[in-house]
Amino acid sequence: MNGENADDERDLDGADPSGDELDERDAVVAAVRERVDPDEAERERLRGVAGRLTKRAESKATELCPDADVLRAGSSARNTWTSGDRDIDIFVRFPPTLDRETLESYGLAVGHATLPTGHEEYAEHPYVKGDVDGFDIDVVPCFRLESATEIRSAVDRTPFHTAYLVDRLDDELAADVRVTKQFLKGIGVYGSDLRTRGFSGYLTELLVCEYGGFRPLLEAAREWQPPVHLDPEDHGRTSFDDPLVVIDPTDPDRNVAAVCAAVNVARLQHYAREFLENPDLEYFEPDDPAPLSADELRDHVERRGTTPVAVRFEAPNLVEDQLYPQLRKSLEGITNGLDERGFDVFRATTMANESAVVFVELAVSERPLVERHGGPPVHVRTHAKTFYEAYAETADVYGPFLDGDRYVTERNREFTTARDFLESDEIFSVGLGVHVESALESEYDVLIDTDIETLLEEFGSELRAYFEPIP
Incomplete structure (x- = not known):
């Protein structure tokens, strides 16, 4: 795999792993690759649907705005989608001279022209979602900007992410991304939604690029000492307080891993160690527990x-x-x-x-019917006097009395x-x-x-x- 070095060839106690151990790891990874790598027929179906819809979107977009353009984004554009995934993201870019309201109007018009049976959904602004030949399609409008630091909404970053990774992911690294995604799904930490709070697809791709492959990433992760700080483009930004910090190569003011919860960083570390010591396909298979009786x-x-x-x-x-x-x-x-x-x-x-x-x-x-309520030390005259007088004539209160140098009462507990x-x-x-x-x-x-x-x-x-x- 790309990016391996001498350290990657050592197990936890520093000894070189045996050839059998390496063969076992390689055999498991090969089996996973066979499962997650799309075959040529699947790739051809995706290319056909994506190409047809992209042309349809381009036609409507340039009719509305001659300076508009259309591109594919997401994992299907970066060759990191796994077999069985059916997501195609089509981004319609409009010049920054458009106002937000016009962009939204044009975007929805392009979306409905591209997906006549689609429906509108809303992220930071509305977009159109639909199903074509079994593929889930999103048609998303955004601004065409010179830099990701100029974004007006989060979706404006996505084309920059795609361009950055397309230049860096060769076929082997892309294959390792697919294996890594399946591993993260298997251990329950894949997804940046706020239910999971795990590893997004973009973060996964950056980590595989940074470490040079699936196994080098696991070798590194098992030794992480959070907070972990990675800065692929050496932007030098350090003002993040998260267990895992990966500075966005396209936007130095953003931590790509900001949503990743500490428990999920720890979970990756745990299963990285487990897999490297005892490689098994079970780590790549999500486990839905049977209902408890x-x-x-x-x-x-x-x-x-x-x-x-x-x-x-x-x-x-x-x-x-x-x-x-x-x-x-x-x-x-x-x-x-x-x-x-x-x-x-x-x-x-x-x-x-x-x-x-x-x-x-x-x-x-x-709890008992009464609870202890401590007051101030007697020598704190003003507060002590106020406390004592407040409870001295109160019914259903024991005290005030002294416990050491402090006033104390025992009063009825509310619950x-x-x-x-x-x-x-x-x-x-x-x-x-x-x-x-x-x-x-x-x-x-x-x-x-x-x-x-x-x-x-x-x-x-x-x-x-x-x-x-x-x-």
């Missing part, structure tokens, strides 16, 4: 001795990139609220389908069970996502202990992943 769920809960609690509500009608940040915000708010009230969150997660769930395990599910708190209006004070808050205001259920079995029909696989965690 009611008996298995009861066994897990009994074995753990925790109290499972779920807040279940109708999932807000949002695209995933809007929904999952709100679910994570709500998860953080609810778990902080439980912790602050003494219920000791052990572990927690969130999941969504038709309904959405904040799922929490509690180490403590019930003695997690259910009391979660079913109260105080749940709306913890910092929920705005659409999640609206959903809870409409209706929600609190499920505790064996009641969580009602989640199995919709979330059996997610509950297995939760109760049987792997890296």
Whole structure:
């Protein structure tokens, strides 16, 4: 593979791997390549559809604006698409002298002329999406600019990414990109959507180029010490606070890996080590856990001795990139609220389908009727006097009394069970996502202990992943 050096030929303890080990790794990679490399018939079908639609888009675009042009972008244009993928991205570029409103109008006109049965979707601005001969087609308008640093919306960068990589990806590197994508899919970290928060296609291509292939990338990743900083074009920018920083070669003010969560960087490191030590096709095969049964769920809960609690509500009608940040915000708010009230969150997660769930395990599910409330030291005269006078004549309060040099009271606890708190209006004070808050205001259920079995029909696989965690 391209980019290999002496270090790439050594295993974790520094010894050279045996020929058998190399043969086994090579055999696995060869088997994966056979699966993910499109054959000539598949390539020809894509070329035919893409060519026909590109001409159709060019005709309409230049009719509206003589200075417009059309190009293909994305993995199919960079020869890094994997067999079975059916995505074709057609970018319609308009001169920067056009205003945004005109660009959007022209873009939709070109999109509908190219895809007469397509429908409109919206990212930073509207575009047309449709299906032609089994291929998923996006017709996206953007501005034709001199530099990616001049972009007016995120899609303006994409043609620059395509041009940069087309110049650097030969057939072998492109093949290694396809293998790498399949590896990342297999371990569950491929995709820059805000549900996955993993490795985008562009980031994957840059990493393969930077390290010189699939195996050199894994050799490097297993030794990463985050934060990892890569700067393919030596722009010299360092002002990023992320576990993985890959400076965009076309835009030095952007970290291509900004969305990549620390857990997914760590997951890549873990499985890079696992594969290099014990190569196996299983690392390239996404695993969808079988749904957990009611008996298995009861066994897990009994074995753990925790109290499972779920807040279940109708999932807000949002695209995933809007929904999952709100679910994570709500998860953080609810778990902080439980912790602050003494219920000791052990572990927690969130999941969504038709309904959405904040799922929490509690180490403590019930608290005493009273709680301790500490005051200031007696020698802090003003604050101490205010505290003492506030509680001295208060009914149902023990104290104030002294614990060392501080005033202390013991007062009635507002919530003695997690259910009391979660079913109260105080749940709306913890910092929920705005659409999640609206959903809870409409209706929600609190499920505790064996009641969580009602989640199995919709979330059996997610509950297995939760109760049987792997890296």
